[in-house]
Amino acid sequence: MAELYATVEESARLLDVACHRDTVWPILSTYEDAFSHPAAVVAFRVATALRHAGELDCRFRTHPDVRDPYAVALSHGLTPKTDHPVGTLLADIHDRCFVESHGIDFGVVGGFKKIYGAFTPDDLQEASKLADIPSMPRSLAENVGFFARHGLDDRVGVLGIDYANRTVNVYFNEVPAESFAPDTILSTLREIGMATPSEQMLKLGEKAFGLYVTLGWDSPKIERICYAAATTDLTKLPVPVEPEIEKFVRSVPYGGDDRKFVYGVALTPRGEYYKLESHYKWKPNAVNFI
Numbered sequence: 001m002a003e004l005y006a007t008v009e010e011s012a013r014l015l016d017v018a019c020h021r022d023t024v025w026p027i028l029s030t031y032e033d034a035f036s037h038p039a040a041v042v043a044f045r046v047a048t049a050l051r052h053a054g055e056l057d058c059r060f061r062t063h064p065d066v067r068d069p070y071a072v073a074l075s076h077g078l079t080p081k082t083d084h085p086v087g088t089l090l091a092d093i094h095d096r097c098f099v100e101s102h103g104i105d106f107g108v109v110g111g112f113k114k115i116y117g118a119f120t121p122d123d124l125q126e127a128s129k130l131a132d133i134p135s136m137p138r139s140l141a142e143n144v145g146f147f148a149r150h151g152l153d154d155r156v157g158v159l160g161i162d163y164a165n166r167t168v169n170v171y172f173n174e175v176p177a178e179s180f181a182p183d184t185i186l187s188t189l190r191e192i193g194m195a196t197p198s199e200q201m202l203k204l205g206e207k208a209f210g211l212y213v214t215l216g217w218d219s220p221k222i223e224r225i226c227y228a229a230a231t232t233d234l235t236k237l238p239v240p241v242e243p244e245i246e247k248f249v250r251s252v253p254y255g256g257d258d259r260k261f262v263y264g265v266a267l268t269p270r271g272e273y274y275k276l277e278s279h280y281k282w283k284p285n286a287v288n289f290i
Helices: 001-015 022-030 033-038 071-073 086-096 138-142 143-150 182-191 199-206 242-252
Strands: 042-047 059-060 101-107 111-118 156-162 167-173 211-218 224-231 259-269 271-281
Touching: 001 022, 001 042, 001 242, 022 033, 022 101, 022 143, 022 224, 033 042, 033 059, 042 242, 071 111, 086 111, 086 156, 101 156, 138 143, 138 211, 182 224, 182 242, 199 224, 199 259, 242 271
Parallel strands: none
Antiparallel strands: 042 059, 042 271, 059 101, 101 111, 111 156, 156 167, 167 211, 211 224, 224 259, 259 271
8 A cells, every 4th residue: 555655646746746655645544445346447547637737647456345435535534424415316226226346436635525436237227217326416317318318328337426526527438439429428518508619529439438427406407527538558549649648648657567547538518638547457248427
């Protein structure tokens, strides 16, 4: 764990991001078993959006035996207890679905942020059924028709709960190939009120393997949609890499012989921004999400 902390600290320094031991070390020590597990997956991520400036995110997968990593976070003081429905959502998901593994997301500045629940590839969930979970944002139910029209309703592979921003990410697996065609992307974005995409976004979208949407409790609308492409060589992507991300690639270390990236573009009603996840430790067939 000391080695991983040193890696996080050095990576943040190279990116001119403040890294405080009092923020990072408690998270690493709380989930120490996850990092030492043979199937451990650890990744670093940066984004070009203003709200992400000055931050380096770290993501890791927990051991499947950790049934409720949110309860663990609460008991160790990593996040405050809340009466908001976001605080009961993970438990409610477990009551209705088999969750194969979890992921934890934290920032070296912002601390504990998110928990992801991943379903098995042969047991993808239906958005229409997940919408019946009492603590789920009602915006999921409001958009079930949209998911069905695009062949996504029965393809939910991961749910990401953002405790800091009180939102939920819904990740879709085995997305129909036509969803990534430029004309389809354009019509999809118009349908849900997102900004007109750039040509760069459309080129990256054609190479995407999956997409996710962000939903909240305060609005029935989809807040954000993200398309993500995976590669072991960024030069093979059909788009230039953003300057902030290029600096990130030069600065963040990785373990093993191969390097893996997940490059995503997120669309909001106000515009688009880019995110890059670089895997420090990864295993073949590991769940991809950004």
